[in-house]
Amino acid sequence: MELAEAKAGTADERVEPHDSALLAVDGVTMRFGGVTALEDVSFEVARGAICGLIGPNGAGKTTLFNCISRLYDPHTGAIRFDGRPLASFSRHEIATLGIARTFQNVALFATMTTRDNVRVGAHALARGGFLSSALTLPLAGREERRLAERADALIEEFGLKAVADRPAGELPFGVRKRVELARALAIGPKLLLLDEPAAGLNHEEVDALGAEIRAIRDRRGVAILLVEHHMNLVMRVSDQVVALDFGRVIADGSPEAVRANPNVVRAYLGSAA
Structure with a gap:
């Protein structure tokens, strides 16, 4: 627990991406005018892992998704996928690299x-x-x-x-x-980006979704990066949880460690109690 929290509290320390990581986000900063949406964000997602990305509204979660999808180009930092820098590929090549995405507002024809x-x-x-x-x-x-x-x-x-x-x-x-x-x-895909998949679902549908997310990973070996406000779902299905607040990583570790991290408690509840 202490080790996990120590790791979570060192967002200012630069960790070199591992070649074995499927997705490596390294020092990504994204600004819109005078607003910093992401600041020095770094974390990795292993092959075949389910990683939950959490944070209050405005924490930068969707902005990060858009950087990984190449809809935005970060001002600084780099994102590597399967050992290759995403910046070296055009936007229309992202799907062929093995990155797929769903949207909070279902985007069907x-x-x-x-x-x-x-x-x-x-x-x-x-x-x-x-x-x-x-x-x-x-x-x-x-x-x-x-x-x-x-x-x-x-x-x-x-x-x-x-x-x-x-x-x-x-x-x-x-x-x-x-x-x-x-x-x-x-x-x-090798990586599936799920943008608030539980939004608009009832309790039974959320339970079924959690089972389906796990089953997709187990059947296909695909890594999943999940943005979700439904905390019970995130904690139940994730192998790793990354918490953002005001565009910075405040915790990165197991669901149990992140849930108990005082920085995460403060971000969601406004106090350490």
């Missing part, structure tokens, strides 16, 4: 069917290219069949077969969340 939404996710893997598709070459046909098979397997895996041909906009909110998960996993 409402008029498209469940099956087609999942297939859209799989298209990042397509090898045929525009020319072969335009000319309906045999390669394009084989690619379409391969992507369709991948989408159908995910629909089966997530229990979506009964709604596969229904427009996504007609589905209940909890079901749409599962469709978005299936679509994100269609590329076979």
Whole structure:
């Protein structure tokens, strides 16, 4: 416990990223005008680990997600994925590197069917290219069949077969969340970014989500970085928890150590008691 808290309290000390880490965030600072959203943020996520990213509103969690997704370029610091600097890749290459993301506000194509939404996710893997598709070459046909098979397997895996041909906009909110998960996993990512997946879900759905997050990791070996305000969910499913406050890391360790860390208690409750 003392060791974990000592580690959590040394956010000002620079830790060199390990080559074995799947995701290494090193000294990332992000500013918007005069506002510092992230300040010298450093932590690592191991391969196959579930890491919960917590903090009060405005702590910088979504900003960090957007840096990892390459929607933002940090002012200082670096982010390495699978040993390679993300800054050396363009934004449209992030999916092909093996990073997938869901959003707090479910981002599906409402008029498209469940099956087609999942297939859209799989298209990042397509090898045929525009020319072969335009000319309906045999390669394009084989690619379409391969992507369709991948989408159908995910629909089966997530229990979506009964709604596969229904427009996504007609589905209940909890079901749409599962469709978005299936679509994100269609590329076979190494890292899955989940942005407040429990938002809008009832207690039973949150319990089912926790089990599903663990099952996804166990079935696929994918690492998961989870931003979530539902603390019970985070503490139940995470192997590691990183806490942010005012854009800085205030704790990084096991769920038990972070839950008891006085800096985290103060950030959430305003006191050490």
